[in-house]
Amino acid sequence: MTKRSNTWARFSTRLTDHPQITMAGAELGSHGRLIVLGLFVVSVLWSRKHRTSGLLPEAVVAQYLRASKRQRKALVAAGLWQQVENGYRIRPGNYWLADLAAKPRERRGVNLKLRFDVLQRDSSTCQYCGRRAPEVEVEVDHILPVAAGGTDVIDNLVTACCDCNSGKAARPRIAAVTK
Helix, strand or coil: CCCCCCCCEEECCCHHHCHHHHHHHHCCCCCHHHHHHHHHHHHHHHHHHCCCCCEEEHHHHHHHCCCCHHHHHHHHHCCCEEEECCEEEECCEEECCHHHCCCCCCCCCCCHHHHHHHHHHCCCECCCCCCECCCCCEEEEECCCHHHCCCCCHHHEEEEEHHHHHHHCCCCHHHHHCC
16 A cells, blocks of 8 residues: 655644634634634645645535635635635645654553453354364454454454464454455
């Protein structure tokens, strides 16, 4: 999977404090900063997805973003958007500070009570090959890996022997079983 590069706009967790977001939000009232932040982030994501390099057609701004004329005017006045012939263009810039980039969260293992419940439910039997403890060492595995958005809920956990679980890596269970 190739990582898409977005060279004309970058974000950080401190984007809400960006002076241009604050300026545009002030023109819109009490929740203005959140409205501007939402419109700006969604517009950048839309442009990135459709590979328009920051160009936002008028129809997209009106129908998809549902930005009112007042909101559009605030984004233009703050220098976040620029009005062009058939819509708007997102002004290039770094809307972040490099040293404030989010750090990945450390993942904790499945809690002991949940682990016990899974092992008991599966009778300490590997759900991939059918071998049982104590013949093999078993552990609790995620059906949908955490790396792919899986969570620590009992329906997403199964018992697996160490051999099957280590060979599976971060692939969903079905992909691992059919390898």
